[in-house]
Amino acid sequence: MEELDLLKKDWKKNENSFKQVSENEIYKMIHKNSSSVVKWILIIGIIEFVVITTLGIFMPDDNYSKTLEKNHIGTLMTILTVVNYCIVIGFIYLFYKNFKNISTTDSVRKLMKNILNTRKTVQYYVWYNLGMFVLIFIIILFSFCFYDEKFSEMFDKVQLKENAGLIWSAIIGSFIIVFAVMFSLLWLFYKVIYGFLLRKLHKNYQELKKIDL
């Protein structure tokens, strides 16, 4: 077919007319998976937020809020919840921004900077959540100690016993154990989910570092 040979001639003539891709760009392409890791961080952050919010909406525990009211921390807890939502939404926005940045960068150095940023954001997020947990735990504990009727009854009883010191240390000890277990569970939750993604990001970062010398 004559036309096909004509096409072949033209094809050959233009063989070297392509804008050449550099080695750096190729490295970047094969390390593109950073953007998918960051995408997962965003997705998991949103899922976490949605799950916790729906749980909060669909399981309104009257007893719980009544107890809070009785112990004078109802308003404080409402304020804390609202503040918490705002901050978490802020974090999700940051995750989104990281994702946008990473998927549009075209230089290795910028990509590395973005990876570091993302890691930092996630670390802050985890620290924030753990800190919030500690804060709420302490507030609830103190409010119970100071205001709860059952608690004060119990305290009075203990006070009258002979071995009060021993019982006190047992009570405090069990509080600490409960706190430690809950805290470690939460910590483990974040460690497993985000730790896995962060390790992947870190590995990718190390590889990028080798290129960018």
Place this chain on the structure above:
Amino acid sequence: MSQDLEQSFVKQLKENQNIIHKICRLYTSGQDAHNDLFQEITIQLWKAYPKFRGDSKFTTWAYRVALNTAITLYRKSTRSIATTEFDNTKHFIKQEDYNYEEEEQIKLMYKAVYQLNDIEKALVFMYLEDKDYEEISETLGISEVNARVKMNRIKGKLKKILNP
């Protein structure tokens, strides 16, 4: 170890990148789509690279993986590419030895090739690359006879498109 692998891959890909560019030229139009497919093929090549043992030439292997990517993977995500018109003014008209009639014919040919389906394009690509039927059959995973038959059908189809 993995670093060596990476280095040799990047080096070979850089040297042979025109293969991928040419496939992108045939399967996409516009620089963005070209870059997207280039990247997709690069990623697929890199994923498949540990299995490449050097039994065949890097180029033969690259032809196979790259065409497979263009045919299967890329088709799923962007169905519209087959229908977009090719902007040949950008790539193909050069000032020297300008032959109006010939240029017109080449333009029409490119347009016709763009109307072929993805597998037919792969055959045309191999033909334009001066590959014999043995290599075509090896690369595309069809028999030599089948490749010949297909190529003849494609020529017929192109003629029909050119002279409706």
